[in-house]
Amino acid sequence: MNSEAKAVSGNIGLFVTCLADLFRPSVAFSAAKLLENQGFSVTVPIQSCCGQPAYNSGDERKTRGLAKQFIEQFEEFDYVVAPSGSCSSMVKIHYFDLFGSEPDWQKRSQQLANRTFELSEFLLDVLKVSLSGVDLNPSNGSEGLSDKPFVDSKITYHDSCSGLRELGIRSQPRELLKQSCGVEIKEMSNSEICCGFGGTFCVKFPEISTRMVDNKIDGIVETKADILLGGDLGCLMNIAGRLKRTGSKTRVYHYAELLALETEGDLVDDGIAGEKNV
C-alpha cells in the first residue's frame, strides 16, 4: 500500500446513493472494497436519500428535512464517501445554502461537507495515492501493466456535470484508471456535455432528454469504444438505457467497478442495462 495513504485513517461512512442501492449494488460494493483496500473500516449506516430530488424540484422544506436526517446519520464518521459526484456535491455544496436561517444546522452541515468526498476525489486528492505508489487492489500482486485488466479495451469516459463543474472532478478517475488498470481513455469530443439525465428532467421533458442523450451517444460511437465509464449512476443509466434501446453493444460501468477488479474476468455482468445485469 502507498505509504502516504497510511497518513490518513479513520472510519468511513459509505454514502451509498439511492440509485446504487436500488439498481446497481456492485457500484457500492466496489467503492467499499476500494476503501477497505486502503486500510479503512467502512460502515454503511442506514440511509435513504440526501434530498437532492426535492432540492432540484424547488422543495426546500422537504430538502431540509432530509438534509437534517442525513447529517444525523453521517456526522459520527471521520469521512463520508460517495460513488457519485452529484450526491456528494449535494452535501458538500448545497446543504450550506439550505440552512441560511438555521445557523446551528448550517454549522453542522459545513462540518460534514468538509469531510464528504466523491470516491475518486477521496482516493486521489485526500489519500494522495501517487503515480508510483498506487495499488488499489493489493491482492492483485501484478507488477507490469500488461497483466492488468482492460489494458486492451477501448474505453471512453462521460464526465457527469455536477462532479465536473461543482467539484472539479475530471482528472481523478482518469488518473486512477491509468494507474491501476493501465487504461488510457479514448476521449469523446462531447465528454463534458450533459447527457440529458438531469434527475426528474428526463421524465418531465422526455423528448428533449432523448435528443440530448442521442447527441451524447453520437460522441461515444465516434470513439468506437466498447466500454463507457462514468462516475454517476443517473447519467450512466440514462446513457446505457438509450444505448441498449438503440441496439448498441457498448457496455457501461461505473469507474469504481473497473478499479475494484482484479482481472478482466471478474466483471459482474454485461454492465448497466446489459443482457446480464446483476
Next chain:
Amino acid sequence: MEVLTHNFKPAAKKALLDKDLSAAMGRAESGFVDTRRKVTDELLNFEEFRTLGRDVKNHTLANLDYYLELFERNVIAQGGHVHWAKNGEEANRIVLDICKKADARKIIKGKSMVSEEAGTNAALERQGYEVIETDLGEYIIQLAGETPSHIIAPAVHKSKKAVTELFDRYHAPMGYETVTEHEAIVDQARQILRDHFCSADVGITGGNFLVAETGSVAIVTNEGNGDLTSCLPKVHIVTTSIEKVIPDMEALGGFLRLLARSATGQITSVYTTLFNGPKRDKDIDGPEEFHVVLLDNGRSEILGSEYQDILRCIRCGACLNHCPVYTSIGGHAYGWVYPGPMGSVLTPILVGRENAGDLPNACTLNGRCGTVCPVKIPLPSLLRKHRSDLVKAGSQGAVQKGMLSFWYVLARRPVLYGVLMRAFKTVLSLFALLDKAGQRGRIKTLPGASAWTSSRDLPAPGKSTFQALWKTAQSASNESEK
C-alpha cells in the same frame, strides 16, 4: 411581443422534429463554442475580466439611479433627448410620437432586443409606417414573418436553403436573381438595404452599453448596419433598457472585450460605434435629432430582489450557445423574446412566473451556462430559485407534488424505505421478465414510467438492495469470525 411561454412543451416537441432546425443549430453550436474557447484561452486573464465585469455591473446596479441620471444629464447636454418608459406600450408611444413629429414614412432598424420586447415593429406597422430591419439576420426573419430565435444571431435557425427560398419569393418580383451562396445572399441583401438606408426618415437602433460619464450609447455590430441606420436618417432613436448603463469609458473597454469574445468568439466586433447626441455644427453627417428611450418593463422590480444578478446580463448569448437544451430545440420554443438560460431566468419575472413555469424546469442544472457567463451570473442557482418560488406559490403540478410528498414520507423513514425499496425491486424484476431477448437484464416497458421507457431501457435491479446485501454479508462475516 406575444407571450407563448405556456406552450413550451408542445413547441419544443415540434422543434425536435424539425430536421433543418436541428442541423442549423448543430452547426451554430459548434461554431460559437469553438471560437469562443479559442479567444478566451488567448486572453490569459479572461477570468479576471469576468470578475471585473461582475463587480462593475454590481456597483452600477447598486447605484443605478445615480448613473442613469448622470447618463441622462450628459445626453441632454449634447443636445439629445432621454425618454423613460415604464413598459413596452409606453416605449412604443414615445417612438410613435417621435416618428409622427418627424413626418416619417419609412423607418429602418438596427438590431434591438428591447424593441422586440416592446413589440415596436408591430406598433409602428399598425400606424401605417414601413419598417425595415437592416441586420441581415433580422431582415431574414422579418421576411419570414418570424421572431428572433437567438439574442445575437436572430436567424441562426435558418438554413442557407431556407434563405434562398425566402429571397426568391420576395426579391424575384423586384427583378433579382436566385442566390444560393453566402456571399451572393449577403450581396443581394446589401443592394436592397442600401436603397432603404438612403430613403428612410427615422433610424432605430438598440444600445449595448450606456456610458454615464460621457452620455454615449455604444453599439457593436458586424455589418455596419447600425452606423448607417443611425446617421443617414434625420432622426435616430435608441431603444434600450435601464440596466445597460455603465459608469465610464474604462468600464466600456472591459465590457467590449468580454462581449465580443463571449458572443461571437471575436477579439473585437467589426464595428464598435459610440453615439453622442445629434449632428453638431461641424460634423459632416449624423442625425438632426437623437433620442434615447429607456425601458424599465419590470426591471426596477428585480433590483434588490433575489434575482438581481440577472440584471448584469450583457446579452452576449454565450449561455444559449452552451446550453444543451437550447441547442436541441432552438429559441422559438421558449415562447418569448429571450431564450436559453438567461431567458429562462428573466422571462418568468417579466411575463409572470405562473405563465412560464416550464422554462426554469426545462433545465438539467448541468451548470455549463454559469461557467461561460462573462459577468458570472449564477444562472443555475437562479433557475433553481424559480423552482423554489413556483413550489412556494403552489404552482407545482398535482401529480408531481403528490409523488414528491409520498417519496418524502418514505425517505424520512429509512427502515420502511428499505423494506419498500426491496419490494419495489421485486416488482421491477417481474417486468424485466418481459424482455425475452435479454436475460432479465432490462425493462422495456413499465406502467407509469413511459417517460423513461418510451426511449430508453431501464436496467433491471438485482436480487436485493445494496443495503440489504451488505447487511447479510456483514453478519455472515461476523458469524465466521466467531
